[in-house]
Amino acid sequence: MKATLVRTSLTGIAGLTLAAASLFAATAHAADTISVVTFGGAYEAAAKKAFFEPFTAATGIGFSTESYDGGLAKLSAMEQAKNPTWDLIDLESNDAITGCDEGLLRKIDRKSLGNTSAFIPGSIMDCAVAAMVWSTVYAYDTTKLKTPPTTINDFFDLKKYPGKRGLRKSPKVTLEWALLADGVKSADVYKVLGTPAGVDRAFKKLDTIKPSIVWWEAGAQPPQLLSDGAVVMTQAYNGRIDDAVHKDHKPFESVWDGQVYDFEWWGIPMGAKNGDAAAKFIVSASSAQSYADLTKYIAYAPPRKDAIPLIAKDRLNDLPTAPANFKHALQINASFWADNADQINKRFQVWLTQ
Template identity: 80%
Template sequence: MKTNISLFRTTVAACALGLFAAAAAHAADTISVVTFGGAYEAAAKKAWFEPFTAKTGNQFATESYDGGLAKLQAMEQAKNPTWDLIDLETNDAITACDEGLIAKFDRASLGSTSDFLPGSLSDCAVAAMVWSTVYAYDTSKLKTAPSSINDFFDLKKFPGKRGMRKSPKVAMEWALIADGVAPKDVYKTLGTPAGVDRAFKKLDTIKPSIVWWEAGAQAPQLLADGAVVMTQAYNGRIDDAVHKDKKPFKIVWDAQVYDYEWWAVVSGAKHADAAQKFIVSASTPQAYADLSKYIAYAPPRKNAIALIDKARLNDLPTAPENFKRPLQIDATFWADNADAINKRFQNWLTQ
């Protein structure tokens, strides 16, 4: 009888140890995440990754990219996803959801969502922040301060190179606004062959002076190196250079093109459960407010605003002083037209 009791106790202990080991192994899952890198990834680590690791034991293996779905589509075709969590621009989030490249997201896991900004939740993704594409200049190198998007295209008044992301997105919108199209009419115009022609014709006026960049971190570096006098950039990257690197850069907010950034779980991800739990953790009002401490991106939840230092609010894209003539990117337009316009853009680059 004692032998049986002893054996029973040993078996129970072994089972408990096994369950503990399994739980520990699960808690130690490493989430593979792809982001836009640079200052944003550094901020995400401080605001979100490190607190989540401290709470759950889950580590993060990070990889940088500059958007697009080609690699994600290749993973789906091979049925071998190596990413768990992906950082997406809006039009890519729409397309990825439609193509089944990212998993459906359980909104109920977020609790109450009444304070999320309109359009900041989708079937497959949750907005991580609000960011803007702006342009910036070095105040120590320009005697006259540019103040509008027209100045970006004015090589006579402001001679010198311009940095631009190697993409038709935003470049096309800016070209039309600088050519006299009201922000509210940009996509109506761009949705016509004549509108596309008009945008490229305006871009032709500065094409020889453009220095193209492909990663967000390159924009402030081009400015710092003096390779350009103005550069298109993500607002958070310029703010980071100003506050952390003490660069004499200034943002021109006119015609800022703002958008949401999104978190999504890759379909078939090996650590899908941990990735979803991370998104929930990073989507609380406090977590959104914490991100703004490290980079000037705005929260997509109203309840986060009260948690952000008032002085910091002035650095965000949505601050009233910065939000006088904005344009919200039409993600549906780009989801529908990106392939055709990008093909023409690539041809234009070689002409």
């Protein structure tokens, strides 16, 4: 009887020891791995090289990655269930704003970022830090235009540059460009667009090129439109044109005047199991050197001004925030579009059919 009790006790102790060891191992593994969700593709590949791998080398903390299409539905469901499985999330501007407002994202400790005056204005939110800057520009084929266009006005000038224009089938950026080309200063664009008269003015300017517009819906289309000669100029994402030039050796040139830029963001879900490790990562990824390193792999720009001197001069010309390219840039107003997108989209759809 005693022997049986002893064996049972020892077996129980051994079982508890093994369970504790397993729990410790699982906890240690969790602490050593940040679960990150991104939009995938070329940007995630570049982020791995510039951000993830150096952080792992310095701290021993690794990453497990998952791709998504944006939005807050899944994050909101995690919050309601009190079971977040993500530690770090790649966010668009409107989702970063909404996620913070709805309490889905953890607050950022600004002091941990060091000299915040080095950051471009608007690149730090209460609950997110900019991971990079991308922009919408327009581009043309240098072999097909004798006189290169240089301003946003040239995009709307069908007399000087006859031919088709490629535009994304969306009022976002398109209406901003129309107002800029109609003489509205960058600082006043959203004041004007926030009025019925301003919206009318933007559509009236678009009317001047409407018969010449070729609409596109996917980011891969603008370079193809230029290659096929279907358009003389096209609105495009700067990274797509950069890829076409450097990887596909296309004779394209971007026009930066009137570029509309936006940030992509790092945020930490509220209650993230490894939120502290994710916060350390954000500090690391927000250094001038890390931002500069990203440009080696993709043409997205640093949100820090002090990263510019660390970038190779031949690469700097490809980036939205290069001093020469950033002179007449307009930051997209995510809050404006969050508040007005439905109403303006309805107007845009009606205008398309007229």
